[in-house]
Amino acid sequence: MSASDHPVDHDVHSHGDTHGHGTMRSYVVGFLLSAVLTAIPFWLVMTGALQPGATAALVIGLAIAQILVHTVCFLHVNTSSEGGWTLVAYVFTGVIVFITIAGSVWIMYHLNTNMMPGMPTGQVSGTP
Structure with a gap:
């Protein structure tokens, strides 16, 4: 009996997927x-x-x-999947992305202004 002789059970092979x-x-x-x-x-x-x-x-x-x-x-991912959990995932992702980007910009700005006070931007210090 070859593999093509076995009937395929689509319920077993669908993995519970109901979306395209x-x-x-x-x-x-x-x-x-x-x-x-x-x-x-x-x-x-x-x-x-x-x-x-x-x-x-x-x-x-x-x-x-x-x-x-x-x-x-x-x-x-669309608005109808998972019974509303998609919106919660988007909001959570948005908060995390906002915190990451805002924190990175804030840190870079303050590092740029506070690392070498009194030196114009772009100059390299001559002291060791």
Whole structure:
């Protein structure tokens, strides 16, 4: 008896999945959006097209947009899955990302202003 002679029990092989795993179209759209959302901040930083504060704000905004693109197009998370737990996961993730980014920016700003008081930015100290 060969493997093809055995009937396939789809309930056993479905692993409890009740949602789709995405289509080729969703993957292509996700890839294209991800590429664009990566290229724009790269271009902004490399060309210096905007003021530093505006560039930082736009890069952070595009990073948040990219997180949403990845969760929708690649992880297939939507508003109807898991009976509302998805919203709780998004809120928790948002809080953690905000704390991480805000804390990093705060630390870098204060390190930049407090490490060498009295020295103009960019000068190297001549003392050992």
